[in-house]
Amino acid sequence: MNLKQQSELPVHRVTEDPNNSYCLPKEYYTTQSVFDAEIEKIFFKSWVYAGHISKLSKRGDYITVDVHDQSIIIIKENANSISAYYNVCQHRAHTLLEGEGRALAITCPAHSWSYGLNGQLRSGPGLNELANFSTSSVCLTSVRVEEFCGLVFVNLDNDAEPLAGQVDGLKEKILSYVPHPEELVLAHRATREVKANWKCMMDNYLECYHCKSTHKRFCELVDMEGYSTTPYDNWSWHQGPGFPDPNSNEAEQTVNESFAGAQLWPNMTINFFPGRDNELMLFIAIPIDTETCLDIFEFYMPSAEITEETRAEIDWVVNVLTEEDIGLVENVQRGLKSKGFKDGRFVVNPQRSYLSEHAVHHFHRKILAVLEAE
Ligand code: FES
Ligand SMILES: [Fe+2]
Structure with a gap:
């Protein structure tokens, strides 16, 4: 539903000209439907900060971050590449990694399915004997990840514009201080x-x-x-x-x-x-x-x-x-x-x-x- 159509919200008086504008009505700060829409439309579609690049210096270094209720793994896949995945096992949805650390395989604590740093399932107890199943058909779900000025961001929207293009001019400002x-x-x-x-x-x-x-x-x-x-x-x-x-x-x-x-x-x-x-x-x-x-x-x-x-x-x-x-x-x-x-x-x-x-x-x-x- 479009928020405009929701009767619990009053008509706002936020005008284009700031000189004649009122703030967002108070209901935007207290209403569950606004909060839910913000999570879906803002936090699941924007670049959100996950951590500093210093935590991802060696192969297998990882951090995890929650984007509201979505847990994300960010991991140094190899010397040139950082990858991000939803932090959920493709077997029966257990969380894969907690906190931060270093792992040369992503192994699920529940039944020990094990994924490579590229997200590909490699092995799991009993999987070789399983009919009509190939580990190569199972992969963790990727998430967009970017580094900007040493800061690592993720975006759950696969169609999002790259972060650097969204913040033209900011890098120069930051580098002038650090x-x-x-x-x-x-x-x-x-x-x-x-x-x-x-x-x-x-x-x-x-x-x-x-x-x-x-x-x-x-x-x-x-x-x-x-x-x-x-x-x-x-x-x-x-x-x-x-x-x-x-x-x-x-x-x-x-x-x-x-x-x-x-x-x-x-x-x-x-x-x-x-x-x-x-x-x-x-x-x-x-x-x-x-x-x-x-x-x-x-x-x-x-x-x-x-x-x-x-x-x-x-x-x-x-x-x-x-x-x-x-x-x-x-x-x-x-x-x-x-x-x-x-x-x-x-x-x-x-x-x-x-x-x-x-x-x-x-x-x-x-x-x-x-x-x-x-
Ligand atoms: S839920 Fe991960 S191995 Fe079973
Ligand atoms: Fe202040």
Whole structure:
């Protein structure tokens, strides 16, 4: 069913011109049919982040990722190729691999059917004597997989446009902050369940209109007057110059003096913090149900050995900066259930991006375009 035809959803007032537009109505954040449509039309058809290329360096290295209820294996098949498969045995549907590791064959724990790294069934107890059966007729179901700037993405849609073509210009931006992102390693990972719809986290990221009210230290680090927000079709770029560190002289100033971040459709951000050279921080909001998402934080650095100073920075990002956002966002989710709210006007001022929600408008337009497509 087309979402437009569903009577439980009110007519939205998201107009093409952001200057006259309202936000998505509250029902888009609380209704099961919207959530189900988002999973089918957005998450099963978009490039979603699976892990860092450093986890797939040797033949047989694998990681697994869930795209909602679909478990996927990503495995280094040989020196030049990474493959992805649905993580399900073709015998009676047991899960094949858990977590991450290295395997030179993919062997099902249930009855020991064993597949090559190319997904082809090779052997299984009793299969040689089985009438009218050939192992060569059985193969794991492939999934599209791509690497972009050291980050590995999967897409359950076989007809999807390649990721690099969807994010024209983003690679250059990332490489200007981290020239070799594929050489970084995971230094810290944290997760946090948030009582809010996944779109609330993205809405919040896409505007810094809340920054002066909510993030005191961030506004001491980053000059809000110079903050810019630029939406493109499938990604947006957010950047603000850092204030000079009063404790360091000019010679000690690091190359990266600004905050910058990219939001990738649908639910991921890549961030660079002032004073933190050659590091990137991923933030992902995984939809769990209409009113719950799982926030994932991954910090990639040149070494997994982190100093006390770096530990303090990580603590600030995860436990202060993001907690400020989570407090705001969980509060908004409660408000979206109020009988006293329908939708609100966007505040738009692209010349002064810290006073503007134009990238949230772009995101809401894209959500609607995808959900309303036949
Ligand atoms: S379900 Fe995998 S071998 Fe039986
Ligand atoms: Fe924020």
